[in-house]
Amino acid sequence: xxxxxxxxKVLEKNDQIAQKNREDFTANNVFTINIVSxxxxxxxxxxxxTIEHLKGKLNLSVIEGDVQTDNDARRISALDVPAxxxxxxxxxxxxxxxxxxxxxxxxxxxxxxxVIENVGNLVCPSNYDLGEAHKVVVVSTTEGDDKPIKYPNxxxxxxxxxxxxxxxxxxxxxxxxxxxxxxxQINPSLKVFKTSCTTGDGxxxxxxxxxSQVLK
Amino acid sequence: MHEMSVAQNIIDIVLQHLPEENSQPVxxxxxxxxxxxxxxxxxxxxxxxxxxxxxxxxxxAQLRMEFTPLIIHCPLCGxxxxxxxxxxxxxxxxxxNVEIKSGTELQVTEIEIDDSPQEES
Ligand SMILES: Nc1nc2c(ncn2[C@@H]2O[C@H](COP(=O)(O)OP(=O)(O)OP(=O)(O)O)[C@@H](O)[C@H]2O)c(=O)[nH]1
Ligand SMILES: [Mg+2]
Ligand SMILES: [Zn+2]
Numbered sequence: 337x338x339x340x341x342x343x344x345k346v347l348e349k350n351d352q353i354a355q356k357n358r359e360d361f362t363a364n365n366v367f368t369i370n371i372v373s374x375x376x377x378x379x380x381x382x383x384x385x386t387i388e389h390l391k392g393k394l395n396l397s398v399i400e401g402d403v404q405t406d407n408d409a410r411r412i413s414a415l416d417v418p419a420x421x422x423x424x425x426x427x428x429x430x431x432x433x434x435x436x437x438x439x440x441x442x443x444x445x446x447x448x449x450x451v452i453e454n455v456g457n458l459v460c461p462s463n464y465d466l467g468e469a470h471k472v473v474v475v476s477t478t479e480g481d482d483k484p485i486k487y488p489n490x491x492x493x494x495x496x497x498x499x500x501x502x503x504x505x506x507x508x509x510x511x512x513x514x515x516x517x518x519x520x521q522i523n524p525s526l527k528v529f530k531t532s533c534t535t536g537d538g539x540x541x542x543x544x545x546x547x548s549q550v551l552k
Numbered sequence: 553m554h555e556m557s558v559a560q561n562i563i564d565i566v567l568q569h570l571p572e573e574n575s576q577p578v579x580x581x582x583x584x585x586x587x588x589x590x591x592x593x594x595x596x597x598x599x600x601x602x603x604x605x606x607x608x609x610x611x612x613a614q615l616r617m618e619f620t621p622l623i624i625h626c627p628l629c630g631x632x633x634x635x636x637x638x639x640x641x642x643x644x645x646x647x648x649n650v651e652i653k654s655g656t657e658l659q660v661t662e663i664e665i666d667d668s669p670q671e672e673s
Binding site (some may be wrong): 337338339340341342343344345346347348349350372427428429431459460462463464488489492511520522523524 | 554557558561562564565566569571579588589590637638639640641643648649652656657658659660661662663664665666667668
């Protein structure tokens with residue numbers, strides 16, 4: 337029996353492609369965020385609200401990742417923002433390679449803010465760097481306040497937390513302070529926003545922060 | 553379930569390290585998996601078996617998983633602590649600005665190849 341020592345990161349190929357993506361974003365002055373959450377937490381709704389706020393101020397492009405259908409890309413295109421749909425056909429997360437392919441259909445030179453909406457899943461996307469500047473994790477109040485503890489990776493690897501659907505708090509026994517505290521225990525440097533896409537609460541704060549990051 | 557994609561990446565890396573002229577079977581593939589690497593061991597094992605069974609030289613390979621504990625480092629105390637739950641806070645001084653020292657890794661560490669001479673008679 338002979339032993340061959342290897343010592344290589346399993347996802348190094350993804351990391352290398354992500355690094356190329358990142359270089360392309362930097363070269364074209366594109367600020368990129370990767371939005372992650374469980375299915376249905378409100379990623380596309382937040383994006384729609386964000387577009388309403390930032391349109392005319394910033395040039396946006398969107399890459400949508402879904403297991404099936406181009407529904408989300410159509411929702412974004414309806415707002416006159418260029419959107420490219422990646423359909424993973426069962427794949428539970430986006431990989432850097434898929435984003436790189438989609439980038440061929442994104443006009444990077446005309447884009448200041450690129451939003452990548454990941455596949456709804458709180459586990460798998462956390463392992464895959466896409467080349468983004470920040471991961472933004474969304475949790476909705478209907479999911480309960482213990483999500484950060486159950487899915488620590490995602491919260492540790494994100495820089496922003498959006499607690500969405502705060503309009504529903506009166507009907508739920510979700511304590512959003514507890515949710516926030518749990519998240520901050522996992523990652524004290526998280527920047528936290530609380531939003532409702534129904535009432536529009538908190539969208540201003542989120543968008544102002546985002547705009548300031550893009551224009552930095 | 554990204555374990556299938558992880559398994560494929562493991563096997564791709566192993567194939568790059570097989571000695572060219574040697575077509576002996578790989579017996580064991582060892583991977584190091586952090587406690588917080590976000591991997592479900594049973595799913596990875598399953599994915600690995602499925603792909604390995606159809607990959608030349610790896611048909612009978614076993615996956616050996618070595619798990620590393622979650623260890624944080626407190627820069628204020630200069631000490632390392634093993635923690636069981638993902639509360640990133642120094643147990644000594646309550647500093648929350650701690651670094652993860654280990655527990656998130658996902659690495660192929662080594663392979664074992666059966667290079668005993670094949671029976672010829
Ligand atoms: N009450 C309430 N409902 C919301 C809010 N945000 C989103 N929703 C609803 O939640 C559902 C899912 O919203 P989406 O924006 O499609 O969620 P998503 O995260 O993009 O979903 P996937 O892409 O399928 O993972 C829709 O019915 C939205 O109308 C909110 O702030 N409050
Ligand atoms: Mg969506
Ligand atoms: Zn300390």
